[in-house]
Amino acid sequence: MDIIRAIKGTKDILPEESSLWQFIERNIHRFMKSYGYGEIRTPKFENSSLFNRSIGINTDIVSKEMYTWTDQGENNLTLKPEVTASVVRAFIQHNLGKQKQLNKFYYIDSLFRRERPQKGRYRQFEQFGVEAIGSKNPEQDAEIISMAYFFYTKLGLENLKLKINSIGSKESRIEYKQALKDFFIPYKDKLTSTSITRLNDNPLRILDTKVDFEKEIIKNAPKITDFLSLEDKDHFNKVLFYLEKLNIKYDIDHFLVRGLDYYCNTVFEIQSTLLGSQSALCGGGRYDYLIEELGGKSTPAIGFAAGIERLIIALDNKVILDDSADVYMVTLGDSAIDIGLKIAYDLRMMCNLNVTSDMLQKNMKSQLKEANKLKAKHAIIIGENEIANKEVIIKNMLSGNQENISFNQIINYFKK
Ligand code: AMP
Numbered sequence: 162m163d164i165i166r167a168i169k170g171t172k173d174i175l176p177e178e179s180s181l182w183q184f185i186e187r188n189i190h191r192f193m194k195s196y197g198y199g200e201i202r203t204p205k206f207e208n209s210s211l212f213n214r215s216i217g218i219n220t221d222i223v224s225k226e227m228y229t230w231t232d233q234g235e236n237n238l239t240l241k242p243e244v245t246a247s248v249v250r251a252f253i254q255h256n257l258g259k260q261k262q263l264n265k266f267y268y269i270d271s272l273f274r275r276e277r278p279q280k281g282r283y284r285q286f287e288q289f290g291v292e293a294i295g296s297k298n299p300e301q302d303a304e305i306i307s308m309a310y311f312f313y314t315k316l317g318l319e320n321l322k323l324k325i326n327s328i329g330s331k332e333s334r335i336e337y338k339q340a341l342k343d344f345f346i347p348y349k350d351k352l353t354s355t356s357i358t359r360l361n362d363n364p365l366r367i368l369d370t371k372v373d374f375e376k377e378i379i380k381n382a383p384k385i386t387d388f389l390s391l392e393d394k395d396h397f398n399k400v401l402f403y404l405e406k407l408n409i410k411y412d413i414d415h416f417l418v419r420g421l422d423y424y425c426n427t428v429f430e431i432q433s434t435l436l437g438s439q440s441a442l443c444g445g446g447r448y449d450y451l452i453e454e455l456g457g458k459s460t461p462a463i464g465f466a467a468g469i470e471r472l473i474i475a476l477d478n479k480v481i482l483d484d485s486a487d488v489y490m491v492t493l494g495d496s497a498i499d500i501g502l503k504i505a506y507d508l509r510m511m512c513n514l515n516v517t518s519d520m521l522q523k524n525m526k527s528q529l530k531e532a533n534k535l536k537a538k539h540a541i542i543i544g545e546n547e548i549a550n551k552e553v554i555i556k557n558m559l560s561g562n563q564e565n566i567s568f569n570q571i572i573n574y575f576k577k
Pocket of ligand 1: 243274276281282283284285286287288441442443444445466467468469470471
């Protein structure tokens with residue numbers, strides 16, 4: 162019979178790997194709290210209209226990649242392809258802007274996009290990210306960007322590249338879009354069909370191309386920085402100034418626009434040279450218009466999203482975790498099994514130890530071999546003699562030393 166396999170672009174995380182995931186997740190929770198951000202958890206699926214309206218129907222995500230279906234109640238639903246839209250939906254729905262002028266969220270979540278799977282690109286993947294909703298000030302941009310940057314450096318990542326740009330306010334972009342159109346029209350015969358569509362809908366997104374010959378053309382395109390209003394320029398310069406004060410190196414990339422429709426002003430991406438073609442560890446930017454566009458009161462906001470699979474690739478097996486058991490229970494015979502279960506329970510409850518028991522009724526040699534394989538620090542051995550003397554043997558697996566300890570002294574032994 163054919164075996165059923167996981168769907169292309171999805172994967173299982175087995176126990177050996179899940180310790181690293183847990184380590185990263187613990188770090189995320191700790192790090193975000195150190196900046197005063199609170200965790201938000203939103204549903205895995207939403208009304209499709211949420212993403213159509215926020216991300217934009219002409220983006221790759223909405224036009225080609227969403228897992229969308231109609232359920233038995235004729236609701237048009239979509240598995241979440243990104244988190245910002247859901248956070249904003251929740252922010253509006255729960256009227257959070259009324260309760261606090263500034264709301265700071267972080268999340269860890271699973272996302273779904275029907276992309277072409279490859280290393281660092283999956284159809285179900287995990288992101289963590291932050292959203293600060295309520296401040297229009299450049300120090301908020303600097304905080305968000307530096308959070309992403311320092312999260313990585315704290316984990317020991319090197320070879321980071323921060324790319325940053327300002328795509329200005331809507332007003333600044335009107336003139337720029339026209340300048341881009343004027344620039345690209347003479348190249349119309351050479352552009353891909355995607356770019357020709359973008360030329361009409363949103364010429365800024367042509368700058369997002371991954372096609373080499375288009376990248377060449379773009380090198381000579383007008384730069385948004387020449388079209389920014391004084392206010393936009395001032396905002397951007399202050400963001401850069403704060404980053405410099407924090408000793409964060411950046412490259413201004415005039416053609417960084419990011420794929421989604423809702424961004425404005427500051428946009429950024431952090432790349433790692435270790436990642437190969439899928440080089441972006443995280444990306445983000447301002448989205449000052451999105452809350453109003455989704456029916457809320459006009460509120461400025463900024464955030465970033467970061468892929469966990471790519472972080473794991475960039476960590477390159479450098480994180481060493483000690484997952485070894487504290488104690489392995491070696492039990493020989495029915496009475497020993499019975500006593501062993503109780504001792505294991507006490508050690509877990511009273512001493513907070515990780516205790517593994519045999520469960521397969523193997524012989525003594527095999528049980529000790531298993532203890533070694535699990536890198537257990539101690540083995541507790543219980544056989545007939547030990548039961549008769551109301552004691553156990555505690556073997557230090559590193560030194561090989563053994564001690565006989567009476568039943569009622571086991572907890573004290575480990576508490577010491
Ligand atoms: P985006 O939401 O597209 O701005 O992506 C933000 C980050 O999520 C990227 O920098 C990647 O680290 C990660 N990411 C995006 N798409 C995928 C994917 N299909 N598979 C794995 N990670 C992804």
